[in-house]
Amino acid sequence: MTSPHEIVVVPHTHWDREWYEPFQRFRLRLVALLDEVLDTMEREPGYHFTLDGQLACVDDYLEVRPEQRDRVAALVESGRLAVGPWQILLDEFLCSGENIIRNLELGMDRADKLGGAMPVGYLPDMFGHTAQMPQILRKAGLLHACVYRGVPSSVVTDAFAWVAPDGTAVRAQYLPIGGYGNGAHLFEDPAHTEERAAVFTRRMREWHGPDGALLAMYGTDHSAPVRGLPGMVAAIGARMDTLSGYIAAYGDGGSVEGLPSVQGELRSHARANILPGVISVRAHVKQAMGRAERMVERYAEPLATLWGEEWPGRFLDMAWWRLVDASGHDSVTGCGVDETAQQVAARIAEAEHLGHAVRDMVTARLAAAVPAGGVLVVNPTPATRRGVVRLDVAGHDPLVDATGAPVPVQPLEYAPTLLLDEEMDPATALTFVHGTELYGQHITGWSVEDGVLTFEVAREPGGAFDVAEVRDAVEGVTRVRIVAEPRRTVAALVEVPPLGHTSLRPAPAGHATAAGPVAGPFAVRAAANGSALVGSSEGVRADGRVLDNGLLRVEVAEDGTLTLTSASGVTLTGAARVVDGGDVGDSYNHAPPAHDRVVSVPESVEVTPVCSGPLVAALDVRRAYRWPAAGAGIEGTPALPAPARTDATEEIVVDTRVELRVGEPFARLRVEFDNRCADHRVRLHVPLPEPASVSHAEGQFAVVTRGLTAEGGCGEEPLPTFPASSWVAAGGVAALLEHVTEYELVDGCAWGGTPEGEGTELALTLLRSIGYLSRNRHALRPEPAGPQLPTPAAQSRGPRSLTLALMPYEGSWAAVPPAAEVFRHELLPVPGTGDPSLDLPAAAPGLSVTGDGVVMSSLRVRDGWKELRVVALSPEPVEAEVRGSFGRARHADLRGRPGEPIPVADGALRLHLGPWEIATVQLAD
Numbered sequence: 050m051t052s053p054h055e056i057v058v059v060p061h062t063h064w065d066r067e068w069y070e071p072f073q074r075f076r077l078r079l080v081a082l083l084d085e086v087l088d089t090m091e092r093e094p095g096y097h098f099t100l101d102g103q104l105a106c107v108d109d110y111l112e113v114r115p116e117q118r119d120r121v122a123a124l125v126e127s128g129r130l131a132v133g134p135w136q137i138l139l140d141e142f143l144c145s146g147e148n149i150i151r152n153l154e155l156g157m158d159r160a161d162k163l164g165g166a167m168p169v170g171y172l173p174d175m176f177g178h179t180a181q182m183p184q185i186l187r188k189a190g191l192l193h194a195c196v197y198r199g200v201p202s203s204v205v206t207d208a209f210a211w212v213a214p215d216g217t218a219v220r221a222q223y224l225p226i227g228g229y230g231n232g233a234h235l236f237e238d239p240a241h242t243e244e245r246a247a248v249f250t251r252r253m254r255e256w257h258g259p260d261g262a263l264l265a266m267y268g269t270d271h272s273a274p275v276r277g278l279p280g281m282v283a284a285i286g287a288r289m290d291t292l293s294g295y296i297a298a299y300g301d302g303g304s305v306e307g308l309p310s311v312q313g314e315l316r317s318h319a320r321a322n323i324l325p326g327v328i329s330v331r332a333h334v335k336q337a338m339g340r341a342e343r344m345v346e347r348y349a350e351p352l353a354t355l356w357g358e359e360w361p362g363r364f365l366d367m368a369w370w371r372l373v374d375a376s377g378h379d380s381v382t383g384c385g386v387d388e389t390a391q392q393v394a395a396r397i398a399e400a401e402h403l404g405h406a407v408r409d410m411v412t413a414r415l416a417a418a419v420p421a422g423g424v425l426v427v428n429p430t431p432a433t434r435r436g437v438v439r440l441d442v443a444g445h446d447p448l449v450d451a452t453g454a455p456v457p458v459q460p461l462e463y464a465p466t467l468l469l470d471e472e473m474d475p476a477t478a479l480t481f482v483h484g485t486e487l488y489g490q491h492i493t494g495w496s497v498e499d500g501v502l503t504f505e506v507a508r509e510p511g512g513a514f515d516v517a518e519v520r521d522a523v524e525g526v527t528r529v530r531i532v533a534e535p536r537r538t539v540a541a542l543v544e545v546p547p548l549g550h551t552s553l554r555p556a557p558a559g560h561a562t563a564a565g566p567v568a569g570p571f572a573v574r575a576a577a578n579g580s581a582l583v584g585s586s587e588g589v590r591a592d593g594r595v596l597d598n599g600l601l602r603v604e605v606a607e608d609g610t611l612t613l614t615s616a617s618g619v620t621l622t623g624a625a626r627v628v629d630g631g632d633v634g635d636s637y638n639h640a641p642p643a644h645d646r647v648v649s650v651p652e653s654v655e656v657t658p659v660c661s662g663p664l665v666a667a668l669d670v671r672r673a674y675r676w677p678a679a680g681a682g683i684e685g686t687p688a689l690p691a692p693a694r695t696d697a698t699e700e701i702v703v704d705t706r707v708e709l710r711v712g713e714p715f716a717r718l719r720v721e722f723d724n725r726c727a728d729h730r731v732r733l734h735v736p737l738p739e740p741a742s743v744s745h746a747e748g749q750f751a752v753v754t755r756g757l758t759a760e761g762g763c764g765e766e767p768l769p770t771f772p773a774s775s776w777v778a779a780g781g782v783a784a785l786l787e788h789v790t791e792y793e794l795v796d797g798c799a800w801g802g803t804p805e806g807e808g809t810e811l812a813l814t815l816l817r818s819i820g821y822l823s824r825n826r827h828a829l830r831p832e833p834a835g836p837q838l839p840t841p842a843a844q845s846r847g848p849r850s851l852t853l854a855l856m857p858y859e860g861s862w863a864a865v866p867p868a869a870e871v872f873r874h875e876l877l878p879v880p881g882t883g884d885p886s887l888d889l890p891a892a893a894p895g896l897s898v899t900g901d902g903v904v905m906s907s908l909r910v911r912d913g914w915k916e917l918r919v920v921a922l923s924p925e926p927v928e929a930e931v932r933g934s935f936g937r938a939r940h941a942d943l944r945g946r947p948g949e950p951i952p953v954a955d956g957a958l959r960l961h962l963g964p965w966e967i968a969t970v971q972l973a974d
Contacts, residue, residue, distance in 0.1 A: 055250060056232075056287035057295045060278060061099035061268040063173060063229050064106050066137065068379040069822060069836050071388040075271075076109050082273045083110045087120050090129060095279035098124075099131040099268075099292045102171030103138045104156045105374070107163065118163075125164035131291035133157055133166030134191060137377050141172075141179040142328065142772040143335060143789050144376040145342045146749035146967075147906050147918070149179070150943050152373045153189050157944060167293040170194040170219065173229040175378050177323045180313040181750040183221075184213035184967055189943040192303025193296050194221040197228040198323050199315030202762055207256040207264070210305035212312045214751050214965035218305045222296060224266060225256050228321065232265025233272075236281050246285040264295050314753055316771070319762035324384070324637040324834055328772045329730075329791040329814040331383030331636075331843055334394055336851060338381055339788030341401035342372060347429050347874055349404035351548055351908040352411045355895040355933075360910045361407050368403035371396045384636040384835070386822060387842040412879045415550055418890045419881030421509040423554030427877040428545035430870055431898035431905045435544040437664050437710045438876040443507070443536050446555035450543075451889035456553055459664040462538040468506070469531040475502050475523035485514045488531055495519055502526045507534040508880070540664040542711060545876060548895030548908070552881065588663030589711050594656055596666045596709040596716070601857070603709055603716045609654040609672040611707065611855070613716060619781050619857035624735045625718060627651075627672065627703050632730040632817055633680045633690040635824045636843055637834040639730060639768065639817065644693040648676055649734075651703075659706065667708040674701045680728035688837055689826055691728060699725045715785060715856035715868055724816060727844045731816040735855060736797060737780030740807035744794050745862045746773035747869065750906070750920045750967050752862070757794050757808050766829035769793055770814070776869040778862040779811055785854040785865075785872040790814065815851065818844040866904060866922050900929035903962065911945050914971035921962040932957040935972040943969060 062082065067075055083106070090096045100106050111118055124130035136156035141149065160166030170186040170193065172178060177199035186194055194211055200223055211221040224231055231253075235245050253263040265287070267278075275281075282289045316323055328335075345368045353361055375381050375396045383390055416425045422443055428434045439461070442448065448456040468488050485491045487504055493511025495504050502523055545551045589598040594605040602614045611624040628649040634640030651672035659667035675698040680691025701722055708717040720733065743754050753771075761767035770793045776785050777792050784792070794808030820843065823835035854872050858864050896915075898905050902923035909916055915935065921927050931938075938958045940948035951958050951970060960968055 055263060056246060056265050056285065057262045058232060058235070058265045058267050058282045058287050058289050059099055059292050059295060060097060060274050060289065061229070061266060061292070062101055062272050063268065063270050064101045064103070065270060065379050066105055066109070066377055067389045067392065068385045069838055071386065072392055076113070078271060079106060079109055080113050082271070084114070085273050087117065087124070089274050089276060090124055091120070093276075093279050095289060096274065097129045097289050097291045097294065098274060099167070101138065102133065102167060102169070102173065103135045104133050104159045105137045107132055108159070122163045125160075128291070128294065131167040131293050132163060133160030134168070134170065134189075136373050138172075138174065139373075139376040140327070140378040140382050141175050141182065141749065142177065143381045144338065144372070145346065145774070146181065146920070147346050148342060148372055148376055149185060149749060151369050152376060153185065154944055155369070155373060157189065167291065168193065169293055169296050171292065172196050173224065174198065176325070176327060176382070177316040178314060179749045179751070180753055181213050181965070181967065183211045183219040184215050184217040184750070185943065186219050187217045188967065192219055192301070193299070194219050195224065195292065195296075196221055196315065197224040198321040199317055200320060201311060201315070201317040201760055202319035204309060204311060205256070206258070206309060207253070208308055210308040210310040212310055214313060215963055218310070220299060220303050220305050220308065221311075222264065225320065226252055229266045230269040232267040233269045235265060235267060236275065236278065239281070242281060242285055246287070262295065262298065314748070317760040318765045318767040319760050321763055322637075322765040322830065322834060325768060325770050326634060326638040326817065327382035327384050327636065328770065328789065329817045330819060331390055331845060332814070332816055333845065333849070334381060334383050334390060334397070336788045337394060337397045337401070338375060341397050341404065343873065344401050344404035344408065345369065345372065346907055348877070349407040351429065351895075352427065353407055354908050354910050354915055355548055356415055356550075357411045358414065361410065362910070364403050364407050365909070368400045371400035371403070375400070383843065384822060386838055387840050390842060412877065413882070416879045416882045418883055418887070419552045420554060420883050420887040420889065421881055421885045423552055423881035423889060425550055425552050425879040425881060426543050426545055427550045427879065428548060429874045429877060431547045431896055433544065433547055433897070434871070434876060435542070435712065436871065436876055437540050438543055438878050439538060440541050440553070440878050441536060441538050441880075442555060443534050444555050445535060445537070448539070448541060448553045449556045450551060450553055451891050457542040457664060458539040459660070459662065460537055460539050461660060461665070464533065464536040464538070466533050466535055467530070468533055469529060471529060472527060473529040475526040475529060478502065478529040479516060479520060482516055485510060490533060493534070497522050497526060500525055501528045501530055503530045503532060505532050505534070508536070542664055543876070546892055546894035547897035549893050551892035552889045554881070554889055589666040589709050590663065591658060591661035591666040591668065594668065596668065596707065598666075598709050598711055598713070600712070600714045601709065601716060603707060605656050605668060605670055605707065607654065609651055609656075609670045609705070611716070613855060613857050615714065615857040615859070617859045619738050619859050621736055621738045621782050621857055624855055625705060626734040627674070628732045628734050628812070629674065629676045630730055631677070631680060631694045631728060632819055633728055634827060634829065635819055635821045635834070636840060637823060638765065638827060638830045639770070640690060640828045642680060642691055642693050643828070646677055646694045648674055664711050665708060667706055670705045670707060672703045672705070674703065675699070676701045676726045676729065678726055688821070688824070690824060690828060694728070701725065713871065714864075715854040715872065717852065717854045717872070719850065719852045720815065721848065721850040723848050724818065724846050727818050727820060727846070729818050730814060732812045732814050735782055735784065735811040735813070737782055737809055737811060738857060739780045740809050741780035741794060742807055744771070744777055744779040744792070744811075746771060746777040746792070747775045747866065747922070748772070749774065751965055752922055764831040768829070775873055776865050777811065778858065778865050779808065781857060781859065782811065783856045783858055783862065783865045783868070784811060784813055785856060785869045787852050787873065813853070816845055816849060818846075820844055863902065866902065870904065894933075896931065896933035898929060898931050900927050900962070902927055903929040906967075911971070914973050916941065916945065916969065916971050918967065918969045919960070920967045921965060924964050926964060927962050929960040929962055930957055931960065931970070933972070935974060937973045939971050941969045941971045947971060
């Protein structure tokens with residue numbers, strides 16, 4: 050028998066909310082499990098249970114069994130049932146930092162209503178952990194973490210100090226020797242429990258040391274409690290508790306004194322699989338997640354905070370519920386069955402729709418003050434923006450701003466004016482009319498002449514229309530014409546205040562538009578059609594296969610790749626090479642076939658000019674390839690990985706639009722292709738201006754520096770493929786990204802040689818096409834990661850489109866975050882809807898945030914205060930200035946609990962931020 054209380058048994062379940070079965074099928078099993086948990090705990094007063102650290106289990110149960118709420122709350126209040134602190138067990142790398150915070154906020158708030166959240170940042174099954182998690186936990190009031198995957202080999206104890214980049218540390222309870230199921234075997238055979246307990250004690254003492262209780266996590270995936278467990282625990286001299294009960298022995302202060310220290314992210318393969326291939330499988334889901342998060346975080350919430358009327362809290366709450374739900378570690382990862390992926394995609398789409406609706410509600414209110422025919426332009430970033438925006442405007446008149454100054458524009462397209470001209474019975478034509486609507490526009494006038502009925506239509510209503518008058522006047526009409534007002538799409542160069550708005554309109558009749566200089570480096574001249582054009586050599590120009598804006602020169606080579614040269618002389622050659630190779634792995638891990646066939650050279654290249662400046666210049670590059678159609682499997686064994694790729698090929702055309710805008714030091718790329726192949730990986734290669742031994746990637750509130758290798762040890766091949774959230778930089782070039790993207794620094798030996806031990810190319814994964822959730826046989830992983838189930842939709846066939854940008858830089862990566870802010874958050878044009886006689890409203894600022902490396906994460910209304918969150922992406926202390934219409938300010942933690950006041954002078958405050966500090970402040974009038 051072991052000594053008294055030498056082992057603390059923590060009964061629990063690890064509940065995958067959705068995975069190899071879709072959500073509702075898993076929920077049916079969850080309800081049965083929790084029915085049994087409640088009955089067992091009430092029948093056996095010594096029973097304790099830890100409910101996986103996520104409130105989603107409770108919510109999913111109570112939606113079916115609402116009458117059981119009081120039973121659940123009673124057990125939570127008694128300390129026997131541990132719930133929270135998370136709303137859902139997320140994947141930390143595939144959602145934004147703000148999503149992580151909202152997840153924790155939701156879980157802790159809801160757990161409080163049931164009796165209190167478990168005060169442990171329980172992270173049992175995530176595929177690695179982000180660098181700033183210790184700071185996030187501490188600032189939410191959690192002093193302890195509990196982790197399994199990703200812990201490096203340098204950790205040789207079952208507890209360590211986990212330190213965030215800012216220096217914040219939490220006590221991390223490590224789960225060695227089996228992870229969250231390290232005690233699951235203890236009571237399998239009642240005749241050998243003492244023997245098993247002795248073996249467990251001996252092995253765990255190697256990690257824990259000679260003194261103190263040992264943590265035995267008794268449970269595994271979707272496991273129910275065993276009846277009579279309290280007696281079995283007592284029989285081996287152990288005690289039963291929750292995870293929070295065990296952690297409580299280490300004090301409420303979360304002391305890390307004397308513990309070994311680990312800095313930053315945990316992504317080691319030393320003792321557990323971290324399954325890095327989930328970063329790039331079902332890439333369209335990651336793309337949708339990034340788009341939805343930006344819509345809610347950076348458009349809907351900030352604009353509603355500054356420019357809305359009644360706070361649309363319920364709509365935004367629903368959006369966040371869906372984003373948090375989608376962030377689950379078997380959800381946004383894409384490593385479930387196809388039905389699960391479909392549900393996750395629908396959830397993400399709903400979140401984006403909700404954010405879009407709130408954004409449009411707010412901008413519609415602002416647009417009502419802009420005369421019809423004018424355009425409102427909104428800036429979603431907290432700094433003054435001078436940039437290009439695409440507008441749809443009527444007529445050919447020059448554009449002016451609220452001061453009457455001309456706005457530089459470049460015509461891009463002209464809409465057709467003749468929408469219909471056919472022999473037709475006028476009675477038939479009148480059936481097309483609905484009120485004043487005709488062909489999706491509004492009737493502004495009509496006439497009958499020489500047997501022709503002509504309707505004039507426009508985008509905006511043009512007054513009353515009486516169809517009866519037309520019906521009385523069409524005798525003898527044999528032909529019908531519909532003529533639209535002239536409209537054009539233009540690129541306009543506008544300056545917009547921080548988180549504010551400005552407005553433009555075609556110059557009113559008789560308005561004198563100056564032909565002199567406009568603010569900035571552009572001269573404006575009158576074009577023949579009356580529009581204002583930039584006429585300066587400092588604009589963008591296109592010459593054959595070359596684009597140049599003075600900051601960056603881009604040339605398309607014969608093979609369709611790009612040469613980019615910055616104004617400072619940084620040059621990269623052969624950028625945007627498309628490389629297709631085999632992938633016979635699964636949703637968790639990439640695996641090339643034993644005999645791969647890599648295709649990187651196109652069979653043909655076409656370059657077509659799109660527009661030539663002076664505000665925007667673009668070229669379309671079309672490259673045609675022959676990609677192997679699939680993996681060449683072994684007949685009769687479709688589930689075994691294919692040893693090669695088929696001889697049969699598919700013609701794949703990759704279209705890349707290369708766009709350069711005035712004033713931007715990066716080239717925008719839109720890559721499109723129709724994926725008709727299976728079992729492959731498509732990557733975009735960017736040769737580095739200089740060989741690099743490290744990369745820098747923006748993640749969740751941090752910039753992480755990584756080497757060219759990953760630590761192995763558990764058996765899983767440690768491929769050095771890593772996630773980047775909004776940008777990755779190495780060797781003098783940065784890729785600006787629209788969503789979390791897998792990248793790798795590779796040597797370019799296949800493309801012309803490389804110094805040994807250095808990366809010379811940045812490879813960005815555009816697509817992984819695979820056909821199984823997990824494979825029992827995997828070349829780069831010794832054990833299955835889940836059941837071997839087919840996932841045909843994970844081949845991701847069909848049209849694929851994504852955008853990114855390439856930016857050469859010199860020195861450090863400090864110039865990259867501001868460029869990523871501009872690339873990821875386009876200026877928003879909104880048609881004016883006010884009375885046409887209105888004057889344009891003056892430009893209006895919202896809230897500005899300035900400071901080297903300071904990035905805004907969120908801005909929302911909370912308890913009547915405007916709550917702003919920023920992070921210092923800087924290895925040095927910085928000062929941030931926040932300026933707006935507020936008179937009071939105070940600090941707050943990540944749960945919104947107010948802290949010390951902050952001095953405010955003339956609507957401005959200064960925040961002194963430490964390196965990598967996340968700061969939350971609340972503002973009021």
